[in-house]
Amino acid sequence: xxxxIQLFVxxxxxxxxxxxxxxxFMLLWQTSQTINFAQGEFVMIPAFFVLWAIRFLGxxxxxxxxxxxxxxxxxxxxxxxRMIVDPMIKHGVLPMVISTIALSIFLKExxxxxxxxxxxxxxxxxxxxxxxxxxxxxxxxxxFILIIASLTVVALNFLLNGTRLGRAMQATxxxxxxxxxxxxxxxxxxxxxxxxxxxxxxxxxxxxxxIYLAKFTNGDVLxxxxxxxxxxxxxxxxxxxIVGGLVLGVTENLAxxxxxxxxxxAIPLILLIVVILWxxxxxxxxxxxxTV
Amino acid sequence: MIDFLTSRGFKIFFAxxxxxxxxxxxxxxxxFGLYLIAMWLVISVAALGLNLxxxxxxxxxxxxxxxxxxxxxxxxxxxxxxxxxxxxFLCSGLLCFVIGWVLGYPALRVQHHYLxxxxxxxxxxxxxxxxxxxxxxxGIYGLTDVPRPILFGWxxxxxxxxxxxxxxxxxxxxxxxxxxxxxxWGRAFVALRENPVRALSxxxxxxxxxxxxxxxxxxxxxxxxxxxxxxxxxxxxxSFALPLSLNLLLMVIVGGGGxxxxxxxxxxxxxxxxxxxxxxxxxxxxxxxxxxxxxxxFCPTGIMGLGDRFxxxxxxxxxxxxxxxxxxxxxxxxxK
Amino acid sequence: MMQPVLEVTDxxxxxxxxxxxxxxxxKVYEGxxxxxxxxxxxxxxTLFNCVLxxxxxxxxxxxxxxxDVTGARPCDLNxxxxxxxxxxxxxxxxxSVRDNLIxxxxxxxxxxxxxxxxxxxxxxxxxxxQMIEFxxxxxxxDEKAGGLSYGQQKLLDAAMAFMAGPRLVLLDEPAGxxxxxxLGHLRDRLKAINxxxxxTFVVIExxxxxxxxxxxxxIVLAEGKIIAEGTPDEIRSNPEVIEAYLGH
Numbered sequence: 001x002x003x004x005i006q007l008f009v010x011x012x013x014x015x016x017x018x019x020x021x022x023x024x025f026m027l028l029w030q031t032s033q034t035i036n037f038a039q040g041e042f043v044m045i046p047a048f049f050v051l052w053a054i055r056f057l058g059x060x061x062x063x064x065x066x067x068x069x070x071x072x073x074x075x076x077x078x079x080x081x082r083m084i085v086d087p088m089i090k091h092g093v094l095p096m097v098i099s100t101i102a103l104s105i106f107l108k109e110x111x112x113x114x115x116x117x118x119x120x121x122x123x124x125x126x127x128x129x130x131x132x133x134x135x136x137x138x139x140x141x142x143x144f145i146l147i148i149a150s151l152t153v154v155a156l157n158f159l160l161n162g163t164r165l166g167r168a169m170q171a172t173x174x175x176x177x178x179x180x181x182x183x184x185x186x187x188x189x190x191x192x193x194x195x196x197x198x199x200x201x202x203x204x205x206x207x208x209x210x211i212y213l214a215k216f217t218n219g220d221v222l223x224x225x226x227x228x229x230x231x232x233x234x235x236x237x238x239x240x241x242i243v244g245g246l247v248l249g250v251t252e253n254l255a256x257x258x259x260x261x262x263x264x265x266a267i268p269l270i271l272l273i274v275v276i277l278w279x280x281x282x283x284x285x286x287x288x289x290x291t292v
Numbered sequence: 293m294i295d296f297l298t299s300r301g302f303k304i305f306f307a308x309x310x311x312x313x314x315x316x317x318x319x320x321x322x323x324f325g326l327y328l329i330a331m332w333l334v335i336s337v338a339a340l341g342l343n344l345x346x347x348x349x350x351x352x353x354x355x356x357x358x359x360x361x362x363x364x365x366x367x368x369x370x371x372x373x374x375x376x377x378x379x380x381f382l383c384s385g386l387l388c389f390v391i392g393w394v395l396g397y398p399a400l401r402v403q404h405h406y407l408x409x410x411x412x413x414x415x416x417x418x419x420x421x422x423x424x425x426x427x428x429x430x431g432i433y434g435l436t437d438v439p440r441p442i443l444f445g446w447x448x449x450x451x452x453x454x455x456x457x458x459x460x461x462x463x464x465x466x467x468x469x470x471x472x473x474x475x476x477w478g479r480a481f482v483a484l485r486e487n488p489v490r491a492l493s494x495x496x497x498x499x500x501x502x503x504x505x506x507x508x509x510x511x512x513x514x515x516x517x518x519x520x521x522x523x524x525x526x527x528x529x530x531s532f533a534l535p536l537s538l539n540l541l542l543m544v545i546v547g548g549g550g551x552x553x554x555x556x557x558x559x560x561x562x563x564x565x566x567x568x569x570x571x572x573x574x575x576x577x578x579x580x581x582x583x584x585x586x587x588x589x590f591c592p593t594g595i596m597g598l599g600d601r602f603x604x605x606x607x608x609x610x611x612x613x614x615x616x617x618x619x620x621x622x623x624x625x626x627x628k
Numbered sequence: 629m630m631q632p633v634l635e636v637t638d639x640x641x642x643x644x645x646x647x648x649x650x651x652x653x654x655k656v657y658e659g660x661x662x663x664x665x666x667x668x669x670x671x672x673x674t675l676f677n678c679v680l681x682x683x684x685x686x687x688x689x690x691x692x693x694x695x696d697v698t699g700a701r702p703c704d705l706n707x708x709x710x711x712x713x714x715x716x717x718x719x720x721x722x723x724s725v726r727d728n729l730i731x732x733x734x735x736x737x738x739x740x741x742x743x744x745x746x747x748x749x750x751x752x753x754x755x756x757x758q759m760i761e762f763x764x765x766x767x768x769x770d771e772k773a774g775g776l777s778y779g780q781q782k783l784l785d786a787a788m789a790f791m792a793g794p795r796l797v798l799l800d801e802p803a804g805x806x807x808x809x810x811l812g813h814l815r816d817r818l819k820a821i822n823x824x825x826x827x828t829f830v831v832i833e834x835x836x837x838x839x840x841x842x843x844x845x846x847i848v849l850a851e852g853k854i855i856a857e858g859t860p861d862e863i864r865s866n867p868e869v870i871e872a873y874l875g876h
Binding site: 474477482486487489492493496497 | 680682701702703706707711712714718719720721722723727730731732734735736740743744745746748749750788791792
């Protein structure tokens with residue numbers, strides 16, 4: 001039982017990070033039909049912005065984190081939208097997919113060639129220690145991740161549902177034409193979702209890098225996890241992406257321990273295929289009748 | 293000039309020129325050069341297959357690399373066990389055909405990004421199987437010393453012989469693909485891509501064509517794998533992980549999806565160019581990624597599309613020049 | 629009494645709680661041009677989609693030449709000789725005009741293997757050229773359909789429906805968005821095919837003038853039910869029809 005709780009909690013913690021990444025992924029899809037194949041690299045790279053600032057600017061960790069956030073917002077939010085998504089959007093989905101795949105190669109190779117191809121230690125945001133909880137050993141890192149992720153989700157939910165701005169963003173996502181008629185500055189709303197995504201991936205990066213170390217290949221797994229979480233949860237709901245992320249983190253962990261460590265990665269993929277075929281609109285999404 | 297470039301005669305001349313280059317390559321290239329060109333040909337075949345599925349029939353597949361892997365493992369294991377290469381080659385294609393057919397079923401239910409993710413998941417599952425089922429695939433150690441075929445007493449073991457062997461098989465496969473896309477199937481595939489509802493109302497059995505597009509494309513990927521195995525002679529699961537599938541996708545679109553020569557050009561940018569651009573070594577992928585993004589921005593139809601645009605630009609220019617000339621003549625005549 | 633080409637018996641289609649088509653029955657005989665009219669939302673398009681296999685009717689049956697085709701797939705219906713045009717333009721923009729037409733005919737006979745191994749044009753170049761001639765598209769025969777003018781695409785769209793020598797053609801708003809000259813041309817072509825080949829038509833149309841000039845018999849739908857049936861003249865003077873169009 002203790003082992004189970006341990007696995008469950010660490011699964012939840014990983015799942016919470018997946019959820020943050022998946023929410024961002026899904027927001028981009030909703031507001032601008034962007035399937036971001038570089039989302040995994042987007043999570044990989046903010047940690048390197050921080051490391052880069054520490055190494056080359058010689059500043060302390062926390063100011064470097066600040067710089068990391070700002071650089072992420074500029075590059076992964078603003079520039080990504082302006083230089084890649086905006087000009088590409090008229091060409092349709094496939095060229096955009098190709099572009100973001102190219103972008104993911106670009107980001108990976110930049111880190112590999114200009115920083116390091118080795119895994120880099122990344123300082124934890126809080127000191128790490130273990131808590132004993134009815135015999136189960138739970139690290140403070142995991143608790144911290146859960147708290148931060150929950151707070152983020154609550155804040156995001158408040159932003160989207162409790163404020164005028166959020167409702168304007170939702171209207172934009174649902175029907176940009178109508179939103180435009182209602183006088184909502186659609187372009188700016190879309191930009192906000194890109195900035196939110198940038199903030200979410202930066203946060204995820206700072207939470208996950210202390211555990212798995214910062215490495216240029218980290219994005220491969222994280223990107224896939226974000227897709228799976230978003231699809232399993234239903235491609236069109238924040239709630240769905242969160243549930244999807246948590247389900248994924250926990251299943252992965254439990255499957256690794258109780259079914260097969262080697263096929264740890266396979267369980268989520270099978271989950272993905274089953275969900276797509278059985279409920280294409282996700283566990284939380286609503287099915288729509290197809291019209292001609 | 294442009295007329296000459298697009299004329300039938302020039303096209304045939306150009307094709308013969310490339311053929312001559314390929315046939316005479318062994319007489320001026322060292323073994324590594326030959327290996328590289330053979331690799332380009334093999335990867336082109338894999339891209340040709342994906343082009344059938346994606347470029348013509350419009351079904352997004354992120355699993356072509358997995359089919360190359362399945363083909364390579366089938367051929368590798370069978371030839372290591374002493375089965376003649378042609379038999380292994382056919383088995384590779386057949387197995388990939390069947391698996392591709394099954395993988396097509398999700399495409400009947402879901403489209404676009406969902407389909408992309410299903411195939412992506414499949415590709416990763418195949419990789420895990422290759423890595424973990426050590427009893428069959430030797431896991432991360434991979435297959436070593438895959439023999440090169442001996443056909444009717446012709447031993448293709450040496451680089452020189454093997455090169456011609458690859459060239460021959462790739463030519464046959466390319467002709468096969470050429471036949472498919474020029475047959476009514478090619479037309480039905482394009483119809484499926486452009487407007488499945490309309491195609492269905494015209495009697496096109498979109499279910500079967502969708503499955504067939506997957507099965508055919510995958511089988512050709514399997515054939516590519518059957519050539520890949522004796523070419524490299526040593527391989528392990530990582531060669532066929534997701535990046536290969538994504539790269540093949542890039543090659544098809546960069547070269548020009550839905551055109552016959554697009555995959556060859558796309559494969560050249562991924563296999564040949566990095567070797568030729570030695571100055572850029574190390575940074576090649578960065579440059580490549582930037583070029584792809586810029587290309588998608590200005591010409592999402594790829595390099596073939598870029599060529600078309602170039603040609604029609606000059607045609608347009610000439611036509612408007614002719615028009616201006618005519619208008620001038622007319623006005624002069626009127627003036628008289 | 630001869631067998632009807634199309635026999636629709638008591639067809640209903642419900643979406644959740646909404647009944648879009650409510651117990652509609654009618655027959656179409658060989659050589660007829662039947663018009664179906666009705667105000668917006670009267671269920672015309674839903675009825676059409678049920679007949680064509682694009683939607684499954686909730687109840688009722690559909691027969692073509694006596695074969696029960698209820699719930700059959702559009703491609704199977706096409707092979708039984710039922711073809712259609714769409715309300716919105718639907719040609720294949722990347723194929724040439726000729727290839728559009730060959731495609732429209734190539735799936736009609738033989739197996740998939742025949743089509744793979746047989747001739748490239750499935751032996752249809754001659755009949756495609758005839759169709760091109762008939763619809764006066766010769767000057768653009770080798771151009772990509774996407775580059776044609778709207779009216780030309782509309783003609784091509786109609787021509788594709790006739791490629792396989794169909795028994796029954798269903799036209800969904802053929803006159804929509806077509807200018808007057810082109811409209812007259814289109815009507816002439818349809819009439820000509822009707823008389824020359826004894827082809828049978830069912831037409832959904834908004835343009836009353838076009839329907840009245842083209843059809844022998846008209847059915848009026850309102851709120852999913854047939855409220856009137858008769859010759860163009862009878863329909864024109866039917867008070868219930870006027871009520872249905874103006875009453876709201």
